[in-house]
Amino acid sequence: MKGNRWLRSTVGLFVLALLWEIPGAYGDEAVQTSPAVRRAEQAMEALQQRLQARLRTALEEKGPAGAVSVCRMEAKELARAVSNEAGFELGRTSHKLRNPANAPRAWVIPYLERAAGQSASSVRQVVVDLGDRIGVLRPIATAGPCLICHGAPESFDPALRDELAKLYPADRATGFREGEFRGFFWAEVPKPK
Numbered sequence: 068m069k070g071n072r073w074l075r076s077t078v079g080l081f082v083l084a085l086l087w088e089i090p091g092a093y094g095d096e097a098v099q100t101s102p103a104v105r106r107a108e109q110a111m112e113a114l115q116q117r118l119q120a121r122l123r124t125a126l127e128e129k130g131p132a133g134a135v136s137v138c139r140m141e142a143k144e145l146a147r148a149v150s151n152e153a154g155f156e157l158g159r160t161s162h163k164l165r166n167p168a169n170a171p172r173a174w175v176i177p178y179l180e181r182a183a184g185q186s187a188s189s190v191r192q193v194v195v196d197l198g199d200r201i202g203v204l205r206p207i208a209t210a211g212p213c214l215i216c217h218g219a220p221e222s223f224d225p226a227l228r229d230e231l232a233k234l235y236p237a238d239r240a241t242g243f244r245e246g247e248f249r250g251f252f253w254a255e256v257p258k259p260k
């Protein structure tokens with residue numbers, strides 16, 4: 068049965084992802100400071116800075132509801148631009164998604180489940196061996212200004228609430244607290260040949 072096969076492969080991937088968490092990879096100095104990990108960190112940093120800069124001007128110029136459409140149109144473009152410059156794939160994901168297109172890759176799921184609901188400062192950067200690539204996860208913290216659009220929906224500007232309902236009918240990315248783990252930047256860097 069099709070459904071069964073899907074389930075089995077999902078479980079299989081989950082188990083594989085657990086096995087990939089090689090003992091010693093966490094906190095292992097040689098792995099954490101390898102050139103591939105440094106490249107991943109630089110690209111994720113660049114993406115974060117560009118997203119934040121864009122978000123800040125959009126909020127100033129258009130207010131929360133207007134900034135939502137900027138996020139929607141530009142977040143993906145920015146990720147694509149940074150990815151092209153870096154030469155590997157990267158993006159953002161979360162356990163509580165606003166846009167389903169930001170769904171995690173299979174190897175990321177166990178790390179999201181573990182970090183869900185925790186304070187971001189207690190979640191460490193993750194480096195995972197993906198065979199021909201190295202996966203890197205960098206925790207994203209919910210800062211005060213993020214609550215404008217990811218905090219309690221009752222606190223939202225009404226125009227923002229309408230805009231979110233229209234564009235993201237399956238929005239789960241609300242109810243975060245300041246300092247809470249919001250999600251990961253992820254990157255997959257090819258191993259040097």
Ligand code: HEC
Nearest residue numbers: 134135138139142159161164165166169213215216240250
């Ligand atoms: C103006 C409203 C607004 C603010 C403020 C805002 N976001 Fe978002 N956020 C969005 C929208 C809209 C999306 C969906 C973007 C898309 O369609 O890819 C999103 C998506 C995300 C995602 C991708 C995962 C998902 O849920 O789809 C992360 C991670 C995220 N935001 C983190 C943050 C953080 C951290 C802050 C504070 C620095 C922040 N956001 C501030 C509107 C906002």
